Each structure stands twice: as C-alpha cells, then as structure tokens.
Amino acid sequence: MTRSHRPGLGAVLFFSVAFMLGAYFTFAAVQGDYGLFRRVEIAAERDALSRDLTQLNAEIAKMENLTLRLSDTYLDLDLLDQQARSILGLIRADEIVIQ
Numbered sequence: 001m002t003r004s005h006r007p008g009l010g011a012v013l014f015f016s017v018a019f020m021l022g023a024y025f026t027f028a029a030v031q032g033d034y035g036l037f038r039r040v041e042i043a044a045e046r047d048a049l050s051r052d053l054t055q056l057n058a059e060i061a062k063m064e065n066l067t068l069r070l071s072d073t074y075l076d077l078d079l080l081d082q083q084a085r086s087i088l089g090l091i092r093a094d095e096i097v098i099q
Helices: 009-031 036-069 077-088
Strands: none
16 A cells, blocks of 8 residues: 655645745845835935035035125125126126127
C-alpha cells in the first residue's frame, strides 16, 4: 500500500496566511505612508523647498540692502533718484522725455 504524501489543511492554511502577511508587509514597505515611494516624494519636496528658501533668502538680502541704502543713516542718492523716477515719474528740468 502506497500512501500519497499530501500536506494537511493546517499546513496549507499556515503557508497561505504567511504568504499573505508577507505580501501585505512588502506592499506597505513600498507603497505605504512611510514606504520607499513616500520617502522619495519627501526628499524631492525637501529639495524643492530648499531651492525656494535659497531664492527667498537672496531676495530678502536684496531688500535689506535697498532698505539700508534708503535709510536715514545711509542715503544712496543714485538709488533715491532711481526710485523717484520709477515710482513718482519725476524727471530733471534739463531732461527731455520721448514717448
């Protein structure tokens, strides 16, 4: 008498549950809230925000320079003349405006 060696129902159930758990945790490690794809998205967002911060810091430094040059303690007459021309539309008496 030969008996076929088939796995029991408990073994099949155990391995199917183990496979499903493994597949779930693998999916969560790649696609989940703290997965690899989210980590790449966060790194790209960090780089973009870093570039924005650098650009804003340069703009702030430029504005601080202009503010200093027009302050009471330090007055840049060329900058004052430029601002008066562009904002107020002023011209000197010896200039001719061509439109």
